[in-house]
Amino acid sequence: MTEENFSDPKKQLRRVMGLWDVLLFNVAAVLGPRWIAAAAHNGTSSISLWALAAVLFFLPTAFVIAELSTRFPEEGGLYVWSKQAFGEFHGFVAGWTYWVYTFFYFPGLLMASAAMGAYIGGSGGASLAQNRAFLMAGSFFLLFIAVFLNIIGLNVGKWLQNAGGVGTYVPLLMLVGMAGYLWHTHGSQTHFTWKNLLPTWNWGTANFWPQIAFAFTGLELVSMMSEEIREPRKTFPRAILGSGISIAAMYIAGTFAVLALVPASAVDPKSGMFQALAAGSVILKIGFFGVVAAILTAVGNAGGIGSTVAGVARVPFVVGIDRYLPAAFGKIHPRWRTPWVAILVQALISGAILLAIQVNETVNSAYQILVDATIILYFIPFLYMYAAAIKLAYRPDRAAGGNAVLIPGGKFGVWMAGSLGFIVVLGGIVLSLVPPAEAVNKWLFEAELVGGTAAAVLIGLGLYFRGAREKSRVAVADSTRHEV
Numbered sequence: 001m002t003e004e005n006f007s008d009p010k011k012q013l014r015r016v017m018g019l020w021d022v023l024l025f026n027v028a029a030v031l032g033p034r035w036i037a038a039a040a041h042n043g044t045s046s047i048s049l050w051a052l053a054a055v056l057f058f059l060p061t062a063f064v065i066a067e068l069s070t071r072f073p074e075e076g077g078l079y080v081w082s083k084q085a086f087g088e089f090h091g092f093v094a095g096w097t098y099w100v101y102t103f104f105y106f107p108g109l110l111m112a113s114a115a116m117g118a119y120i121g122g123s124g125g126a127s128l129a130q131n132r133a134f135l136m137a138g139s140f141f142l143l144f145i146a147v148f149l150n151i152i153g154l155n156v157g158k159w160l161q162n163a164g165g166v167g168t169y170v171p172l173l174m175l176v177g178m179a180g181y182l183w184h185t186h187g188s189q190t191h192f193t194w195k196n197l198l199p200t201w202n203w204g205t206a207n208f209w210p211q212i213a214f215a216f217t218g219l220e221l222v223s224m225m226s227e228e229i230r231e232p233r234k235t236f237p238r239a240i241l242g243s244g245i246s247i248a249a250m251y252i253a254g255t256f257a258v259l260a261l262v263p264a265s266a267v268d269p270k271s272g273m274f275q276a277l278a279a280g281s282v283i284l285k286i287g288f289f290g291v292v293a294a295i296l297t298a299v300g301n302a303g304g305i306g307s308t309v310a311g312v313a314r315v316p317f318v319v320g321i322d323r324y325l326p327a328a329f330g331k332i333h334p335r336w337r338t339p340w341v342a343i344l345v346q347a348l349i350s351g352a353i354l355l356a357i358q359v360n361e362t363v364n365s366a367y368q369i370l371v372d373a374t375i376i377l378y379f380i381p382f383l384y385m386y387a388a389a390i391k392l393a394y395r396p397d398r399a400a401g402g403n404a405v406l407i408p409g410g411k412f413g414v415w416m417a418g419s420l421g422f423i424v425v426l427g428g429i430v431l432s433l434v435p436p437a438e439a440v441n442k443w444l445f446e447a448e449l450v451g452g453t454a455a456a457v458l459i460g461l462g463l464y465f466r467g468a469r470e471k472s473r474v475a476v477a478d479s480t481r482h483e484v
Helices: 003-007 019-030 033-042 045-071 078-086 088-121 123-130 132-151 154-186 206-215 221-228 232-261 272-284 287-312 314-321 340-356 363-392 396-400 410-432 442-483
Strands: none
Touching (some): 019 221, 019 232, 019 287, 033 045, 033 088, 033 154, 033 206, 033 232, 033 287, 045 206, 045 221, 045 363, 045 410, 078 088, 078 314, 088 123, 088 132, 088 272, 088 314, 088 340, 088 363, 088 442, 123 132, 132 154, 132 287, 132 340, 154 232, 154 287, 206 410, 221 232, 221 287, 221 314, 232 272, 272 287, 287 314, 287 340, 314 340, 363 410, 363 442
């Protein structure tokens, strides 16, 4: 390894991911059985919301990510794009909020994953899905596995993500097949009409709307690892197209399937998929079916956690190289060539929040606070991403094209895609502040949600200005030495 490579940590990374690795990574990162459960819990109108979100949000977002990731295939993805468009400060805000969202996202994902894992014991284990001690133990076990595999190397960790993509998709295919058969032979538990499929609005369900958009996010994750992907300009667009179609179709089909087997009012918003599988297995007298699906989904959830750990950790890694976070974040493990400090800090803080959020909340209410805080923090960098796509469309290098995959329609197409995405995520931030109907104490819910997200942003700003002062001091010292 050359001296130049030692001086630039990014050059020590290895290009280990190909097309199928990226496609399955996207499936593991985006497709979430818990969002199908949440949609089914909300009722039949969720099905039309899936279709609307796919057309008005998922498709424009895929276009934006495909263009930015092929024009700027650099480690750090969204952070780099925002910095290119708006400068160091806004790049940091985008990168910081994107990293911090995982502190809240992991606990929610871990709780949902542990709840689904309860069904590995069959229908008799369903009660564990509401058992706080079981959820905590299962959550920390899954977090440990994902962190360990990603620290020892993406060439190992990618197999967790690959298994996660398969383990997420196959059980949902099993659910759809079972539901289709029982719907045909025994009828549906839910009556579907054109009228009840249309979107409905009320303040009790307004909090759910942003979750539909959030469920379609995650395609940007793998772009954080651009310098660890083989031929990124070819790989990204193919993987985005293949995974995007399969994900949108499964969200719609999966929601139909759950509602065909379980009435909306009885669906658990965390583990409703397995309620449906358990209900169908009882009717068909094939209990092993649900157990197999639960085992596969446990692998899928571990892959989803692993993909998020792998992708998001690259943001503080690159910010650490830029010295806006402590320099330790920019260090590469000498043996495994991974940003191990960023991964470890991310996991430790998420674990602390997982414990803290249990205070004075029911399991479902604590879960909802995590989901809403996640959405608010996560959507802030998305606002930057859509705005960056529009601003960077006016740079001369876009006209040159090269190997980049550009949004069709020229600047008008960029404005359409960027504006649609911007409006959806801004609306999602606002609606996430509305307490859900099941919140026990709406004022406490609001205080924990707003206070937690505001504190996360303020801490980041403090770190940025500390880093900016340190960079300025070093620059002055270097200038003085050169003059001498």
